[in-house]
Amino acid sequence: MKSLKTLSPPSQLVVRQADQINSQALLVVNPPDHEWRHEFPVVAGWHLHAGWFRGWSQLGSEHQFGTTPPRGEYDGALIWLPKEKKLTDYILRQLATCLPKGAPVWLVGDNRSGIKSIHKQLGEGYSPAQKVANGSHSTLIVTTLTEPAETCQLDDYRHVFTPPQEGQPLSAEGATAAQIVTYPGVFAYPKIDLGSTMLLAHLPSFKRGSVLDFACGNGVLGVSLQLQQPDLKMTYLDVSAMALAACAATLELNGLQGTIIAEDHLGAELPKYDYIVSHPPFHTGQATDYSIGQQFLRNAREHLTPNGELWLVANRFLAWPELVEESFGHCERVFTDNKFAVYRAVNTVQRAPKKRGRRR
Structure with a gap:
C-alpha cells in the first residue's frame, strides 16, 4: 500500500488499528478509499457514494452500490460514519438484518462527524459503544449486535x-x-x-x-x-x-x-x-x-x-x-x-x- 497520507484521515486510523479489527469476513460500509483493502479480510462492500464505489466496482459483485447491503455470510462490519444521524440509524438497522448475533460493528469517523456522541444514537439491538482508538483527527469505536432483525424497509x-x-x-x-x-x-x-x-x-x-x-x-x-x-x-x-x-x-x-x-x-x-x-x-x-x-x-x-x-x-x-x-x-x-x-x-x-x- 502507498503512504497512509493518500488515505482519508478515518481510513488512516483504521489501518493503524488493523490488529483491533479481528473479523474473518468483514463487510465494509461506504469507505471513501480502497487502497487499504488488502490489509483486511474484506469480503463485501455496501457503497452509497457512486464516486467512491468506482474504485471498488472492479473487485466483483460482492461490492454493491445501492440502498441495501449485499447479502452474504459476514461476522463483522466496519462503517465509515456519515454525517447524517438518520442515515446512521438506517445503516445500523440494515446491518442488523445481515449480521449474526454477537457480531462486532466498528464505526470510524472524523471527530466532527458525530462519532464522539454515537453512543447516544445506538438504539435497541446494539451494546454500548466502546472507544478503540483515536488519531488523525478521527475516532474508532466498536459495538456488538445483540438482537438481529428480520427486516428493515427503506420506506420506514x-x-x-x-x-x-x-x-x-x-x-x-x-x-x-x-x-x-x-x-x-x-x-x-x-x-x-x-x-x-x-x-x-x-x-x-x-x-x-x-x-x-x-x-x-x-x-x-x-x-x-x-x-x-x-x-x-x-x-x-x-x-x-x-x-x-x-x-x-x-x-x-x-x-x-x-x-x-x-x-x-x-x-x-x-x-x-x-x-x-x-x-x-x-x-x-x-x-x-x-x-x-x-x-x-x-x-x-x-x-x-x-x-x-x-x-x-x-x-x-x-x-x-x-x-x-x-x-x-x-x-x-x-x-x-x-x-x-x-x-x-x-x-x-x-x-x-x-x-x-x-x-x-
Missing part, C-alpha cells in the same frame, strides 16, 4: 413533502403541485433546502427540450419543471444512492418518467442538453469539497446545445461565478439575497467572421 424512513409554490413556475394556472419523496442522507432531509427553493422561484418555464438536473437529490428541481411541462425530456444525476432512490420514488409518485444516472461528474459519454439546472454540492460527507462543483462548472458548457442554458443556485461566498465566466465568457446574476445567488449562463454560438472579398 420515507418522508413526503410539497415544496413552496409562491413565485415558482408551478404557480402557473393548471400546473400540478409536486409531491417530493426523500430519505435519510438526501440533502436537506426531510424537506427542501433554501437554495433550491430560491432557484425554483426564478427558473423560467422551459417549453420543450432536454434538461439535466445535476446533483438532483430528491428530484425537486426537475420534477417541478416536468410537472409544468410534461414534454421536457428529463435526466437526473446524483452521486448518492439514497438520493437516486428518493428521485425514483418522486418520479413514480408524480406519474413521471426520467433517466436516472449514478455519477459524480459530467462524463464524456453524456449527451448535450438544452438546459442544465443545479444546486451544486460543495461537501463530501462532513468535509468541505469543492471538486465536484468545480469540475461540473468547467464541463457544463461542453454538455449544452448551442444557445443552451445553465441555471444554478449557490451560496454567495462560493466562487462559482468566476468558474462560469471562465467557461462561458459571462455569468448573469439573476437574483441574490444575503445568503444565496441564482446564476444563468448561455452557450452562445460564436459566429464565424465574414470573409471579405477582394476589391477590384
Whole structure:
C-alpha cells in the first residue's frame, strides 16, 4: 500500500488499528478509499457514494452500490460514519438484518462527524459503544449486535413533502403541485433546502427540450419543471444512492418518467442538453469539497446545445461565478439575497467572421 497520507484521515486510523479489527469476513460500509483493502479480510462492500464505489466496482459483485447491503455470510462490519444521524440509524438497522448475533460493528469517523456522541444514537439491538482508538483527527469505536432483525424497509424512513409554490413556475394556472419523496442522507432531509427553493422561484418555464438536473437529490428541481411541462425530456444525476432512490420514488409518485444516472461528474459519454439546472454540492460527507462543483462548472458548457442554458443556485461566498465566466465568457446574476445567488449562463454560438472579398 502507498503512504497512509493518500488515505482519508478515518481510513488512516483504521489501518493503524488493523490488529483491533479481528473479523474473518468483514463487510465494509461506504469507505471513501480502497487502497487499504488488502490489509483486511474484506469480503463485501455496501457503497452509497457512486464516486467512491468506482474504485471498488472492479473487485466483483460482492461490492454493491445501492440502498441495501449485499447479502452474504459476514461476522463483522466496519462503517465509515456519515454525517447524517438518520442515515446512521438506517445503516445500523440494515446491518442488523445481515449480521449474526454477537457480531462486532466498528464505526470510524472524523471527530466532527458525530462519532464522539454515537453512543447516544445506538438504539435497541446494539451494546454500548466502546472507544478503540483515536488519531488523525478521527475516532474508532466498536459495538456488538445483540438482537438481529428480520427486516428493515427503506420506506420506514420515507418522508413526503410539497415544496413552496409562491413565485415558482408551478404557480402557473393548471400546473400540478409536486409531491417530493426523500430519505435519510438526501440533502436537506426531510424537506427542501433554501437554495433550491430560491432557484425554483426564478427558473423560467422551459417549453420543450432536454434538461439535466445535476446533483438532483430528491428530484425537486426537475420534477417541478416536468410537472409544468410534461414534454421536457428529463435526466437526473446524483452521486448518492439514497438520493437516486428518493428521485425514483418522486418520479413514480408524480406519474413521471426520467433517466436516472449514478455519477459524480459530467462524463464524456453524456449527451448535450438544452438546459442544465443545479444546486451544486460543495461537501463530501462532513468535509468541505469543492471538486465536484468545480469540475461540473468547467464541463457544463461542453454538455449544452448551442444557445443552451445553465441555471444554478449557490451560496454567495462560493466562487462559482468566476468558474462560469471562465467557461462561458459571462455569468448573469439573476437574483441574490444575503445568503444565496441564482446564476444563468448561455452557450452562445460564436459566429464565424465574414470573409471579405477582394476589391477590384
